[in-house]
Amino acid sequence: MFFFLFLLFSFSTLSLSHPFSPLDNYLLDCGSTAPLTTAATSSLSADHRLFSGDLARTPNSPFHSPSLRASVSLRNDNPFPGLSPIYHTARVFTSPASYTFSLKDKGPHIVRFHFHAFKSPQLDLGRAQFRVLVDDYVVLTNFTRLNCTGQNPKVLEFLVPVEDEKIVIVFVPNRDSKLAFVNAIEVISAPNDLVPETAQFIGSSGNLVNFDGLNKQALEVVHRVNVGGPKVTPFNDSLWRTWVPDDGLLRSSFGSERLVFGGRIKYHDGGASREVAPDNVYNSARLIRSENDSVTNVNITWAFPILGGYKYLIRLHFCDIASISLNMLYFNVFVNGYLAYEDLDLSYITRSLASPFYADFVVDYGDGNVGGDLSVGIGPSKNSITHAVDGILNGVEVMKINNSHSSFDGEDCSTIVLKSWSKGNYSGLLLTLAAAVCIVLSLSMVIRRKMIESRESLSWSRLPVNSSDGDDHVKEEEGVNK
Numbered sequence: 044m045f046f047f048l049f050l051l052f053s054f055s056t057l058s059l060s061h062p063f064s065p066l067d068n069y070l071l072d073c074g075s076t077a078p079l080t081t082a083a084t085s086s087l088s089a090d091h092r093l094f095s096g097d098l099a100r101t102p103n104s105p106f107h108s109p110s111l112r113a114s115v116s117l118r119n120d121n122p123f124p125g126l127s128p129i130y131h132t133a134r135v136f137t138s139p140a141s142y143t144f145s146l147k148d149k150g151p152h153i154v155r156f157h158f159h160a161f162k163s164p165q166l167d168l169g170r171a172q173f174r175v176l177v178d179d180y181v182v183l184t185n186f187t188r189l190n191c192t193g194q195n196p197k198v199l200e201f202l203v204p205v206e207d208e209k210i211v212i213v214f215v216p217n218r219d220s221k222l223a224f225v226n227a228i229e230v231i232s233a234p235n236d237l238v239p240e241t242a243q244f245i246g247s248s249g250n251l252v253n254f255d256g257l258n259k260q261a262l263e264v265v266h267r268v269n270v271g272g273p274k275v276t277p278f279n280d281s282l283w284r285t286w287v288p289d290d291g292l293l294r295s296s297f298g299s300e301r302l303v304f305g306g307r308i309k310y311h312d313g314g315a316s317r318e319v320a321p322d323n324v325y326n327s328a329r330l331i332r333s334e335n336d337s338v339t340n341v342n343i344t345w346a347f348p349i350l351g352g353y354k355y356l357i358r359l360h361f362c363d364i365a366s367i368s369l370n371m372l373y374f375n376v377f378v379n380g381y382l383a384y385e386d387l388d389l390s391y392i393t394r395s396l397a398s399p400f401y402a403d404f405v406v407d408y409g410d411g412n413v414g415g416d417l418s419v420g421i422g423p424s425k426n427s428i429t430h431a432v433d434g435i436l437n438g439v440e441v442m443k444i445n446n447s448h449s450s451f452d453g454e455d456c457s458t459i460v461l462k463s464w465s466k467g468n469y470s471g472l473l474l475t476l477a478a479a480v481c482i483v484l485s486l487s488m489v490i491r492r493k494m495i496e497s498r499e500s501l502s503w504s505r506l507p508v509n510s511s512d513g514d515d516h517v518k519e520e521e522g523v524n525k
Protein backbone atom coordinates (compact mmCIF):
# COMPACT_ATOMS: atom_id res chain seq x y z
CA MET A 44 0.00 0.00 0.00
CA PHE A 45 2.65 2.43 1.12
CA PHE A 46 4.79 1.64 -1.87
CA PHE A 47 1.97 1.74 -4.30
CA LEU A 48 0.99 5.19 -3.11
CA PHE A 49 4.57 6.21 -2.91
CA LEU A 50 5.26 5.17 -6.50
CA LEU A 51 2.10 6.80 -7.69
CA PHE A 52 3.18 10.06 -6.16
CA SER A 53 6.73 9.88 -7.27
CA PHE A 54 5.68 9.31 -10.84
CA SER A 55 3.11 12.02 -10.91
CA THR A 56 5.49 14.54 -9.40
CA LEU A 57 8.72 13.32 -10.94
CA SER A 58 7.71 12.85 -14.51
CA LEU A 59 7.27 16.56 -15.12
CA SER A 60 10.44 18.16 -13.88
CA HIS A 61 12.50 15.25 -12.53
CA PRO A 62 13.34 12.47 -14.93
CA PHE A 63 15.54 10.83 -12.31
CA SER A 64 13.52 8.51 -10.07
CA PRO A 65 15.57 7.16 -7.17
CA LEU A 66 14.97 3.60 -5.96
CA ASP A 67 15.14 4.72 -2.36
CA ASN A 68 13.29 7.91 -1.62
CA TYR A 69 12.39 8.40 2.03
CA LEU A 70 10.95 11.77 2.91
CA LEU A 71 10.10 11.82 6.60
CA ASP A 72 8.31 14.59 8.42
CA CYS A 73 9.49 13.81 11.94
CA GLY A 74 7.07 14.12 14.83
CA SER A 75 4.13 14.17 12.46
CA THR A 76 1.35 11.62 12.07
CA ALA A 77 0.47 12.73 8.56
CA PRO A 78 0.15 9.60 6.40
CA LEU A 79 1.24 9.64 2.82
CA THR A 80 -2.17 9.56 1.23
CA THR A 81 -3.13 12.79 -0.42
CA ALA A 82 -1.58 16.17 -0.78
CA ALA A 83 -4.21 17.50 1.58
CA THR A 84 -3.15 15.35 4.55
CA SER A 85 0.56 14.95 3.91
CA SER A 86 3.18 17.51 4.63
CA LEU A 87 4.17 19.28 1.51
CA SER A 88 7.68 20.72 1.44
CA ALA A 89 8.27 24.07 -0.20
CA ASP A 90 9.34 22.25 -3.38
CA HIS A 91 6.08 20.27 -3.55
CA ARG A 92 7.42 16.93 -2.42
CA LEU A 93 5.23 14.87 -0.10
CA PHE A 94 6.79 14.09 3.26
CA SER A 95 5.06 11.43 5.33
CA GLY A 96 4.86 11.55 9.11
CA ASP A 97 7.32 9.27 10.86
CA LEU A 98 4.49 8.15 13.14
CA ALA A 99 2.27 7.01 10.27
CA ARG A 100 3.39 3.61 9.07
CA THR A 101 2.32 0.23 7.82
CA PRO A 102 3.11 -3.08 9.57
CA ASN A 103 5.74 -3.82 6.93
CA SER A 104 7.15 -0.38 7.07
CA PRO A 105 10.46 -0.10 5.26
CA PHE A 106 11.84 2.01 8.06
CA HIS A 107 11.89 1.79 11.84
CA SER A 108 11.56 4.96 13.78
CA PRO A 109 12.71 5.42 17.36
CA SER A 110 10.80 3.73 20.13
CA LEU A 111 8.26 5.95 21.79
CA ARG A 112 9.97 5.43 25.12
CA ALA A 113 12.86 7.52 23.91
CA SER A 114 11.05 10.18 21.95
CA VAL A 115 8.12 12.55 21.86
CA SER A 116 6.65 14.63 19.09
CA LEU A 117 6.43 18.37 19.37
CA ARG A 118 4.34 20.82 17.37
CA ASN A 119 5.16 24.44 16.67
CA ASP A 120 1.93 26.29 17.38
CA ASN A 121 3.18 29.58 15.98
CA PRO A 122 5.25 28.78 12.91
CA PHE A 123 6.54 31.71 10.88
CA PRO A 124 4.17 32.44 8.00
CA GLY A 125 5.40 30.77 4.85
CA LEU A 126 7.54 28.20 6.68
CA SER A 127 7.16 24.79 5.05
CA PRO A 128 4.91 22.39 7.03
CA ILE A 129 7.83 20.00 7.46
CA TYR A 130 9.21 22.46 10.04
CA HIS A 131 5.95 22.62 12.02
CA THR A 132 6.72 19.45 13.95
CA ALA A 133 9.82 17.88 15.45
CA ARG A 134 10.70 14.52 16.93
CA VAL A 135 12.40 15.09 20.27
CA PHE A 136 14.75 12.56 21.87
CA THR A 137 15.75 12.49 25.52
CA SER A 138 18.07 9.49 25.14
CA PRO A 139 19.82 7.93 22.13
CA ALA A 140 17.41 6.86 19.42
CA SER A 141 17.74 5.57 15.91
CA TYR A 142 15.97 5.41 12.60
CA THR A 143 16.67 2.42 10.37
CA PHE A 144 15.94 2.73 6.66
CA SER A 145 15.98 -0.44 4.58
CA LEU A 146 17.41 0.17 1.16
CA LYS A 147 16.72 -1.32 -2.25
CA ASP A 148 19.82 0.23 -3.70
CA LYS A 149 23.48 0.27 -2.63
CA GLY A 150 26.00 2.90 -3.61
CA PRO A 151 25.87 6.60 -2.80
CA HIS A 152 22.87 7.94 -0.92
CA ILE A 153 21.93 11.51 -0.16
CA VAL A 154 21.03 12.06 3.49
CA ARG A 155 19.53 15.43 4.41
CA PHE A 156 18.61 16.64 7.88
CA HIS A 157 16.25 19.54 8.42
CA PHE A 158 16.52 21.45 11.69
CA HIS A 159 14.43 24.32 12.91
CA ALA A 160 14.95 25.02 16.60
CA PHE A 161 11.53 26.42 17.47
CA LYS A 162 10.26 27.31 20.92
CA SER A 163 7.05 25.79 22.21
CA PRO A 164 5.42 26.34 25.61
CA GLN A 165 6.79 22.95 26.68
CA LEU A 166 10.31 23.07 25.30
CA ASP A 167 12.87 25.37 23.76
CA LEU A 168 14.59 23.35 21.07
CA GLY A 169 17.30 26.02 20.96
CA ARG A 170 18.63 24.37 24.15
CA ALA A 171 19.25 21.08 22.38
CA GLN A 172 22.78 19.70 22.28
CA PHE A 173 23.36 16.46 20.53
CA ARG A 174 25.35 14.42 18.06
CA VAL A 175 24.25 12.57 14.96
CA LEU A 176 25.61 9.40 13.38
CA VAL A 177 24.88 8.03 9.92
CA ASP A 178 26.03 4.41 9.93
CA ASP A 179 29.59 4.66 11.26
CA TYR A 180 30.06 8.29 10.26
CA VAL A 181 29.87 11.06 12.83
CA VAL A 182 28.07 13.78 10.92
CA LEU A 183 27.48 16.26 13.76
CA THR A 184 28.96 16.56 17.26
CA ASN A 185 27.98 20.10 18.16
CA PHE A 186 24.46 21.04 17.23
CA THR A 187 24.89 24.55 18.71
CA ARG A 188 27.40 25.44 16.05
CA LEU A 189 24.65 25.30 13.41
CA ASN A 190 23.08 28.40 14.93
CA CYS A 191 19.63 27.49 13.62
CA THR A 192 17.39 29.36 16.00
CA GLY A 193 15.36 32.26 14.68
CA GLN A 194 13.54 32.12 11.39
CA ASN A 195 15.83 30.09 9.24
CA PRO A 196 15.78 26.32 9.20
CA LYS A 197 19.14 24.64 8.63
CA VAL A 198 19.61 21.82 6.16
CA LEU A 199 22.63 19.53 6.43
CA GLU A 200 23.38 17.36 3.43
CA PHE A 201 25.67 14.33 3.22
CA LEU A 202 26.57 11.88 0.48
CA VAL A 203 27.18 8.52 2.09
CA PRO A 204 28.58 5.41 0.36
CA VAL A 205 26.33 2.50 1.32
CA GLU A 206 27.46 -1.12 1.21
CA ASP A 207 24.72 -2.54 3.40
CA GLU A 208 21.00 -2.97 2.84
CA LYS A 209 20.18 -0.29 5.33
CA ILE A 210 21.15 3.09 6.69
CA VAL A 211 20.99 3.64 10.45
CA ILE A 212 20.74 7.21 11.75
CA VAL A 213 21.33 7.71 15.47
CA PHE A 214 20.64 10.85 17.52
CA VAL A 215 22.67 11.03 20.72
CA PRO A 216 21.72 13.83 23.14
CA ASN A 217 24.56 15.32 25.20
CA ARG A 218 24.46 14.33 28.84
CA ASP A 219 23.92 17.94 29.95
CA SER A 220 21.08 18.89 27.65
CA LYS A 221 19.44 15.47 27.29
CA LEU A 222 17.71 16.96 24.32
CA ALA A 223 18.00 16.14 20.64
CA PHE A 224 15.53 16.71 17.83
CA VAL A 225 14.99 16.67 14.11
CA ASN A 226 12.23 18.12 11.92
CA ALA A 227 12.67 16.10 8.75
CA ILE A 228 14.98 13.52 7.18
CA GLU A 229 15.54 12.63 3.54
CA VAL A 230 17.29 9.43 2.45
CA ILE A 231 17.52 9.25 -1.34
CA SER A 232 19.60 7.02 -3.59
CA ALA A 233 21.93 9.06 -5.75
CA PRO A 234 23.03 8.18 -9.27
CA ASN A 235 26.22 6.11 -9.20
CA ASP A 236 28.09 8.57 -11.38
CA LEU A 237 27.51 11.44 -8.96
CA VAL A 238 30.75 10.66 -7.15
CA PRO A 239 33.53 9.31 -9.40
CA GLU A 240 36.34 7.02 -8.24
CA THR A 241 39.12 9.49 -8.87
CA ALA A 242 39.76 13.21 -8.56
CA GLN A 243 42.89 15.35 -8.93
CA PHE A 244 44.64 15.97 -5.62
CA ILE A 245 46.46 19.31 -5.43
CA GLY A 246 49.55 18.77 -3.29
CA SER A 247 51.25 21.35 -1.08
CA SER A 248 53.59 22.40 -3.87
CA GLY A 249 50.83 22.59 -6.43
CA ASN A 250 51.60 19.25 -8.05
CA LEU A 251 48.62 17.20 -9.22
CA VAL A 252 48.31 13.52 -8.32
CA ASN A 253 45.39 11.12 -8.49
CA PHE A 254 43.15 10.92 -5.45
CA ASP A 255 41.68 7.41 -5.69
CA GLY A 256 38.73 5.97 -3.81
CA LEU A 257 36.73 9.19 -3.77
CA ASN A 258 33.52 7.14 -4.04
CA LYS A 259 34.46 5.33 -0.80
CA GLN A 260 34.45 8.56 1.22
CA ALA A 261 31.45 10.27 2.74
CA LEU A 262 30.98 13.93 1.82
CA GLU A 263 29.28 16.89 3.45
CA VAL A 264 28.08 19.72 1.26
CA VAL A 265 29.62 22.96 2.54
CA HIS A 266 29.05 25.33 -0.41
CA ARG A 267 26.90 24.88 -3.48
CA VAL A 268 26.94 27.92 -5.68
CA ASN A 269 25.25 28.93 -8.92
CA VAL A 270 27.85 31.33 -10.37
CA GLY A 271 26.35 34.45 -11.95
CA GLY A 272 22.79 33.23 -11.56
CA PRO A 273 19.90 33.29 -9.11
CA LYS A 274 19.24 30.85 -6.30
CA VAL A 275 18.21 27.42 -7.60
CA THR A 276 15.64 25.83 -5.33
CA PRO A 277 15.03 22.07 -4.83
CA PHE A 278 11.98 22.44 -7.07
CA ASN A 279 14.26 23.16 -10.03
CA ASP A 280 17.01 20.66 -9.23
CA SER A 281 17.11 17.06 -10.41
CA LEU A 282 18.22 15.87 -6.93
CA TRP A 283 16.31 18.47 -4.89
CA ARG A 284 19.45 20.46 -4.04
CA THR A 285 19.77 24.16 -3.29
CA TRP A 286 22.30 26.33 -5.14
CA VAL A 287 22.91 29.81 -3.79
CA PRO A 288 24.09 32.89 -5.79
CA ASP A 289 27.83 33.63 -5.67
CA ASP A 290 27.67 37.36 -4.89
CA GLY A 291 28.96 37.10 -1.32
CA LEU A 292 31.85 34.86 -2.36
CA LEU A 293 33.24 36.86 -5.27
CA ARG A 294 36.58 38.39 -4.29
CA SER A 295 37.75 40.37 -7.31
CA SER A 296 36.31 43.59 -8.61
CA PHE A 297 36.48 42.17 -12.08
CA GLY A 298 33.91 39.56 -12.96
CA SER A 299 30.83 41.66 -12.76
CA GLU A 300 29.82 40.45 -16.19
CA ARG A 301 27.26 37.75 -15.77
CA LEU A 302 25.53 35.89 -18.49
CA VAL A 303 22.18 34.16 -18.51
CA PHE A 304 21.61 31.89 -21.48
CA GLY A 305 18.15 31.31 -22.91
CA GLY A 306 18.99 28.34 -25.13
CA ARG A 307 18.97 24.64 -24.42
CA ILE A 308 21.75 23.01 -22.36
CA LYS A 309 23.05 20.01 -24.32
CA TYR A 310 23.75 17.16 -21.91
CA HIS A 311 25.90 14.47 -23.50
CA ASP A 312 26.73 10.91 -22.50
CA GLY A 313 30.08 10.92 -20.82
CA GLY A 314 29.80 14.55 -19.77
CA ALA A 315 27.96 16.03 -16.84
CA SER A 316 24.43 14.69 -16.52
CA ARG A 317 21.41 16.64 -15.40
CA GLU A 318 21.82 14.90 -12.01
CA VAL A 319 25.33 16.33 -11.68
CA ALA A 320 23.87 19.82 -12.05
CA PRO A 321 20.61 21.06 -13.54
CA ASP A 322 20.04 23.41 -16.50
CA ASN A 323 19.56 26.33 -14.14
CA VAL A 324 23.18 26.05 -13.01
CA TYR A 325 24.73 25.66 -16.46
CA ASN A 326 22.68 28.40 -18.09
CA SER A 327 24.25 31.18 -16.02
CA ALA A 328 27.90 32.13 -15.57
CA ARG A 329 30.43 34.87 -14.97
CA LEU A 330 32.97 35.61 -17.65
CA ILE A 331 36.12 37.35 -18.71
CA ARG A 332 35.77 39.00 -22.09
CA SER A 333 38.48 40.59 -24.21
CA GLU A 334 36.83 43.36 -26.16
CA ASN A 335 40.01 45.16 -27.16
CA ASP A 336 42.99 44.24 -29.28
CA SER A 337 44.71 42.64 -26.33
CA VAL A 338 43.68 39.84 -24.00
CA THR A 339 42.21 41.18 -20.77
CA ASN A 340 44.82 40.23 -18.19
CA VAL A 341 42.72 39.69 -15.07
CA ASN A 342 41.51 36.85 -12.87
CA ILE A 343 38.08 36.37 -11.38
CA THR A 344 38.46 34.91 -7.89
CA TRP A 345 36.01 33.42 -5.42
CA ALA A 346 36.70 32.58 -1.76
CA PHE A 347 34.87 29.84 0.14
CA PRO A 348 35.14 29.87 3.94
CA ILE A 349 35.95 26.43 5.36
CA LEU A 350 37.04 24.78 8.59
CA GLY A 351 40.57 23.40 8.88
CA GLY A 352 41.45 19.80 9.63
CA TYR A 353 39.76 18.19 6.63
CA LYS A 354 40.23 17.42 2.98
CA TYR A 355 37.78 19.07 0.61
CA LEU A 356 36.39 18.10 -2.75
CA ILE A 357 35.96 21.05 -5.08
CA ARG A 358 33.73 20.46 -8.07
CA LEU A 359 33.84 23.14 -10.76
CA HIS A 360 31.05 23.31 -13.34
CA PHE A 361 31.71 24.72 -16.80
CA CYS A 362 29.49 25.21 -19.83
CA ASP A 363 30.40 27.46 -22.72
CA ILE A 364 27.20 29.44 -23.11
CA ALA A 365 29.08 32.58 -24.14
CA SER A 366 31.33 31.94 -27.16
CA ILE A 367 30.01 32.60 -30.63
CA SER A 368 31.64 29.50 -32.07
CA LEU A 369 33.77 26.49 -31.10
CA ASN A 370 37.54 26.72 -30.45
CA MET A 371 37.57 30.31 -29.23
CA LEU A 372 37.68 29.82 -25.47
CA TYR A 373 40.94 28.87 -23.68
CA PHE A 374 41.63 29.71 -20.04
CA ASN A 375 43.39 28.75 -16.83
CA VAL A 376 41.75 27.52 -13.66
CA PHE A 377 43.30 28.10 -10.22
CA VAL A 378 42.51 26.33 -6.98
CA ASN A 379 44.11 27.85 -3.88
CA GLY A 380 46.39 29.85 -6.16
CA TYR A 381 47.75 26.74 -7.89
CA LEU A 382 47.23 26.04 -11.55
CA ALA A 383 44.61 23.28 -11.50
CA TYR A 384 43.82 23.35 -15.23
CA GLU A 385 46.08 24.93 -17.81
CA ASP A 386 44.57 26.05 -21.10
CA LEU A 387 41.21 24.46 -20.47
CA ASP A 388 39.59 23.92 -23.87
CA LEU A 389 35.90 23.18 -23.41
CA SER A 390 35.32 22.82 -27.17
CA TYR A 391 37.81 19.96 -27.31
CA ILE A 392 36.21 18.21 -24.33
CA THR A 393 32.52 18.62 -25.14
CA ARG A 394 32.67 19.07 -28.95
CA SER A 395 29.78 21.48 -28.81
CA LEU A 396 28.75 24.77 -27.28
CA ALA A 397 26.36 24.88 -24.33
CA SER A 398 27.45 21.40 -23.29
CA PRO A 399 28.29 20.90 -19.61
CA PHE A 400 31.56 19.64 -18.15
CA TYR A 401 32.74 19.35 -14.55
CA ALA A 402 36.14 18.82 -12.94
CA ASP A 403 36.90 17.49 -9.44
CA PHE A 404 39.85 18.56 -7.29
CA VAL A 405 40.79 17.57 -3.76
CA VAL A 406 42.76 19.83 -1.41
CA ASP A 407 44.01 19.11 2.08
CA TYR A 408 43.23 21.64 4.81
CA GLY A 409 44.51 19.38 7.55
CA ASP A 410 47.41 19.77 9.96
CA GLY A 411 47.61 23.03 11.77
CA ASN A 412 45.17 24.88 9.56
CA VAL A 413 42.53 26.46 11.73
CA GLY A 414 40.47 27.26 8.68
CA GLY A 415 40.17 30.08 6.25
CA ASP A 416 39.21 30.50 2.66
CA LEU A 417 39.53 28.08 -0.15
CA SER A 418 40.01 30.06 -3.35
CA VAL A 419 38.97 29.34 -6.90
CA GLY A 420 39.98 31.52 -9.84
CA ILE A 421 39.81 31.72 -13.61
CA GLY A 422 42.00 33.77 -15.92
CA PRO A 423 43.17 33.97 -19.54
CA SER A 424 45.82 31.47 -20.68
CA LYS A 425 48.58 31.62 -23.29
CA ASN A 426 46.14 30.50 -25.99
CA SER A 427 43.42 32.99 -25.12
CA ILE A 428 42.36 35.11 -28.08
CA THR A 429 41.27 38.71 -28.39
CA HIS A 430 37.72 39.83 -29.09
CA ALA A 431 36.45 36.65 -27.42
CA VAL A 432 35.45 35.17 -24.11
CA ASP A 433 38.61 34.26 -22.16
CA GLY A 434 37.26 32.58 -19.05
CA ILE A 435 33.98 31.22 -17.73
CA LEU A 436 32.63 29.52 -14.61
CA ASN A 437 29.06 28.32 -14.06
CA GLY A 438 28.99 26.62 -10.67
CA VAL A 439 31.06 25.49 -7.70
CA GLU A 440 30.51 22.86 -5.04
CA VAL A 441 32.75 22.50 -2.00
CA MET A 442 32.35 19.29 0.00
CA LYS A 443 34.09 18.24 3.19
CA ILE A 444 35.55 14.73 3.14
CA ASN A 445 35.27 12.67 6.34
CA ASN A 446 38.48 12.57 8.38
CA SER A 447 40.36 9.43 9.42
CA HIS A 448 37.99 9.06 12.42
CA SER A 449 35.11 8.85 9.91
CA SER A 450 33.90 12.15 11.29
CA PHE A 451 32.88 15.53 9.88
CA ASP A 452 32.95 17.26 13.22
CA GLY A 453 35.92 16.49 15.43
CA GLU A 454 38.09 13.59 16.42
CA ASP A 455 35.55 11.35 18.15
CA CYS A 456 34.61 8.26 16.18
CA SER A 457 31.12 6.77 16.34
CA THR A 458 32.02 4.28 19.10
CA ILE A 459 33.17 7.10 21.37
CA VAL A 460 30.04 9.11 20.61
CA LEU A 461 27.82 6.18 21.58
CA LYS A 462 29.83 5.57 24.75
CA SER A 463 29.54 9.24 25.72
CA TRP A 464 25.95 8.60 26.67
CA SER A 465 26.35 5.46 28.73
CA LYS A 466 29.40 6.69 30.65
CA GLY A 467 29.25 8.93 33.69
CA ASN A 468 26.69 9.72 36.30
CA TYR A 469 23.15 9.44 35.08
CA SER A 470 21.06 11.81 37.16
CA GLY A 471 17.77 11.54 35.32
CA LEU A 472 15.79 14.22 33.60
CA LEU A 473 15.18 17.63 35.03
CA LEU A 474 11.77 17.74 36.62
CA THR A 475 10.48 20.44 34.35
CA LEU A 476 11.64 18.64 31.27
CA ALA A 477 10.09 15.39 32.50
CA ALA A 478 6.80 17.15 33.13
CA ALA A 479 6.88 18.79 29.72
CA VAL A 480 7.63 15.48 28.11
CA CYS A 481 4.68 13.87 29.89
CA ILE A 482 2.30 16.55 28.67
CA VAL A 483 3.52 16.30 25.12
CA LEU A 484 3.48 12.54 25.24
CA SER A 485 -0.10 12.33 26.46
CA LEU A 486 -1.17 14.91 23.90
CA SER A 487 0.47 13.02 21.12
CA MET A 488 -1.15 9.78 22.36
CA VAL A 489 -4.57 11.39 22.09
CA ILE A 490 -3.78 12.70 18.66
CA ARG A 491 -2.42 9.37 17.57
CA ARG A 492 -5.50 7.53 18.81
CA LYS A 493 -7.58 9.87 16.70
CA MET A 494 -5.33 9.33 13.73
CA ILE A 495 -5.50 5.59 14.14
CA GLU A 496 -9.28 5.64 14.25
CA SER A 497 -9.46 7.62 11.08
CA ARG A 498 -6.79 5.48 9.53
CA GLU A 499 -8.29 2.07 10.23
CA SER A 500 -9.81 1.80 6.78
CA LEU A 501 -6.41 2.30 5.23
CA SER A 502 -4.98 -0.56 7.32
CA TRP A 503 -2.19 1.41 8.90
CA SER A 504 -0.58 -0.19 11.90
CA ARG A 505 -1.87 0.64 15.36
CA LEU A 506 1.49 1.16 16.95
CA PRO A 507 4.89 1.86 15.51
CA VAL A 508 7.38 -0.96 15.62
CA ASN A 509 9.87 -0.54 18.41
CA SER A 510 13.18 0.50 17.00
CA SER A 511 15.24 -1.51 19.44
CA ASP A 512 14.57 -4.74 17.61
CA GLY A 513 16.25 -3.22 14.61
CA ASP A 514 19.08 -1.58 16.42
CA ASP A 515 21.49 -3.16 18.80
CA HIS A 516 23.54 -0.08 19.64
CA VAL A 517 20.68 1.81 21.10
CA LYS A 518 19.14 -1.15 22.82
CA GLU A 519 22.44 -1.72 24.51
CA GLU A 520 22.80 1.94 25.44
CA GLU A 521 19.31 2.07 26.86
CA GLY A 522 19.89 -1.10 28.80
CA VAL A 523 22.88 0.42 30.52
CA ASN A 524 20.80 3.28 31.76
CA LYS A 525 17.86 1.41 33.04
Ligand SMILES: *[C@@H]1O[C@H](CO)[C@@H](O)[C@H](O)[C@H]1NC(C)=O
Nearest residue numbers: 172184185186187188189190
Ligand atom coordinates in the same frame (compact mmCIF):
# COMPACT_ATOMS: atom_id res chain seq x y z
C1 LIG B 1 29.71 24.35 19.94
O1 LIG B 1 29.69 25.39 18.99
C2 LIG B 1 29.48 26.68 19.55
C3 LIG B 1 29.32 27.68 18.42
O2 LIG B 1 30.29 27.51 17.43
C4 LIG B 1 30.64 27.01 20.49
O3 LIG B 1 30.41 28.27 21.09
C5 LIG B 1 30.73 25.94 21.58
O4 LIG B 1 31.85 26.15 22.38
C6 LIG B 1 30.81 24.54 20.95
N1 LIG B 1 30.70 23.55 22.01
C7 LIG B 1 31.48 22.48 22.06
C8 LIG B 1 31.22 21.53 23.19
O5 LIG B 1 32.36 22.27 21.24
Ligand SMILES: *[C@@H]1O[C@H](CO)[C@@H](O)[C@H](O)[C@H]1NC(C)=O
Nearest residue numbers: 188189190191192193194195
Ligand atom coordinates in the same frame (compact mmCIF):
# COMPACT_ATOMS: atom_id res chain seq x y z
C1 LIG C 1 23.54 33.22 14.47
O1 LIG C 1 22.52 33.77 13.63
C2 LIG C 1 22.15 35.08 13.99
C3 LIG C 1 20.99 35.52 13.12
O2 LIG C 1 20.78 34.67 12.04
C4 LIG C 1 23.37 36.00 13.81
O3 LIG C 1 23.03 37.31 14.18
C5 LIG C 1 24.50 35.49 14.69
O4 LIG C 1 25.66 36.27 14.48
C6 LIG C 1 24.82 34.05 14.39
N1 LIG C 1 25.80 33.56 15.34
C7 LIG C 1 26.86 32.84 14.96
C8 LIG C 1 27.75 32.38 16.05
O5 LIG C 1 27.10 32.56 13.80
Ligand SMILES: *[C@@H]1O[C@H](CO)[C@@H](O)[C@H](O)[C@H]1NC(C)=O
Nearest residue numbers: 090274275276277278279323
Ligand atom coordinates in the same frame (compact mmCIF):
# COMPACT_ATOMS: atom_id res chain seq x y z
C1 LIG D 1 12.29 27.35 -11.51
O1 LIG D 1 13.02 27.85 -12.62
C2 LIG D 1 12.28 28.71 -13.45
C3 LIG D 1 13.11 29.03 -14.68
O2 LIG D 1 14.44 29.22 -14.36
C4 LIG D 1 11.89 29.95 -12.65
O3 LIG D 1 11.15 30.84 -13.45
C5 LIG D 1 11.05 29.52 -11.45
O4 LIG D 1 10.75 30.65 -10.65
C6 LIG D 1 11.80 28.49 -10.62
N1 LIG D 1 10.90 27.96 -9.61
C7 LIG D 1 11.25 27.83 -8.33
C8 LIG D 1 10.20 27.34 -7.40
O5 LIG D 1 12.37 28.06 -7.93
Ligand SMILES: *[C@@H]1O[C@H](CO)[C@@H](O)[C@H](O)[C@H]1NC(C)=O
Nearest residue numbers: 332333334335336338339340
Ligand atom coordinates in the same frame (compact mmCIF):
# COMPACT_ATOMS: atom_id res chain seq x y z
C1 LIG E 1 39.31 48.53 -23.81
O1 LIG E 1 39.88 49.73 -24.20
C2 LIG E 1 39.21 50.88 -23.69
C3 LIG E 1 39.82 52.10 -24.33
O2 LIG E 1 41.18 51.98 -24.39
C4 LIG E 1 39.35 50.89 -22.18
O3 LIG E 1 38.68 51.99 -21.63
C5 LIG E 1 38.73 49.62 -21.63
O4 LIG E 1 38.93 49.56 -20.23
C6 LIG E 1 39.35 48.41 -22.30
N1 LIG E 1 38.59 47.27 -21.87
C7 LIG E 1 39.16 46.21 -21.29
C8 LIG E 1 38.23 45.12 -20.91
O5 LIG E 1 40.35 46.14 -21.10
Ligand SMILES: *[C@@H]1O[C@H](CO)[C@@H](O)[C@H](O)[C@H]1NC(C)=O
Nearest residue numbers: 340341342377380381420422
Ligand atom coordinates in the same frame (compact mmCIF):
# COMPACT_ATOMS: atom_id res chain seq x y z
C1 LIG F 1 45.86 35.01 -11.52
O1 LIG F 1 46.00 34.10 -10.40
C2 LIG F 1 47.18 33.32 -10.45
C3 LIG F 1 47.15 32.38 -9.29
O2 LIG F 1 46.84 33.02 -8.10
C4 LIG F 1 48.41 34.23 -10.42
O3 LIG F 1 49.57 33.44 -10.54
C5 LIG F 1 48.33 35.21 -11.59
O4 LIG F 1 49.39 36.13 -11.51
C6 LIG F 1 47.02 35.97 -11.54
N1 LIG F 1 46.92 36.83 -12.71
C7 LIG F 1 46.56 38.12 -12.61
C8 LIG F 1 46.48 38.90 -13.87
O5 LIG F 1 46.30 38.64 -11.52
Ligand SMILES: *[C@@H]1O[C@H](CO)[C@@H](O)[C@H](O)[C@H]1NC(C)=O
Nearest residue numbers: 260261354444445446447449
Ligand atom coordinates in the same frame (compact mmCIF):
# COMPACT_ATOMS: atom_id res chain seq x y z
C1 LIG G 1 36.59 8.32 5.50
O1 LIG G 1 36.01 7.19 6.11
C2 LIG G 1 36.32 5.97 5.45
C3 LIG G 1 35.50 4.88 6.11
O2 LIG G 1 35.63 4.91 7.50
C4 LIG G 1 37.81 5.71 5.54
O3 LIG G 1 38.11 4.52 4.85
C5 LIG G 1 38.53 6.88 4.88
O4 LIG G 1 39.92 6.71 5.00
C6 LIG G 1 38.12 8.20 5.53
N1 LIG G 1 38.68 9.31 4.75
C7 LIG G 1 39.77 10.00 5.12
C8 LIG G 1 40.18 11.09 4.20
O5 LIG G 1 40.36 9.78 6.14
